Amino acid sequence: MKLITAVIKPFKLDEVREALLAIGVPGITVTEVKGFGRQKGHTELYRGAEYVVDFLPKVKVEAAIADHLIERAIEAIEAAARTGKIGDGKIFVHDIEHTIRIRTGETGDDAL
DSSP states (O other): OEEEEEEEOGGGHHHHHHHHHHTTOOOOEEEEEEEOSTTOOEEEEETTEEEEEOSEEEEEEEEEEOGGGHHHHHHHHHHHHOOSSTTOEEEEEEEOOOOBOTTTOOBGGGGO
16 A cells, blocks of 8 residues: 655646546545745735745645555546646655554555
């Protein structure tokens, strides 16, 4: 079992959610975050004053996924989140050592 963490552009969230549901991912967790990478932020003009926006709004999508769905999930996120422009985001894959469903006590893949 793996945990996929994807940091994407906010307007791509619905497409990513639909793509993951279509391949059988049972659920996701979404967090609004801010950050920067190669984009390095940008300069904006507000009421005549110029200021730098260092951290850009992003969305972090996390999903615990059974091993047999990992490659399909990565491909689905890549396809749904890609705009072809800088700042499309990143996907991180982590090993999950143990999973427990609190309500029932199920463990492992059954807990998903």
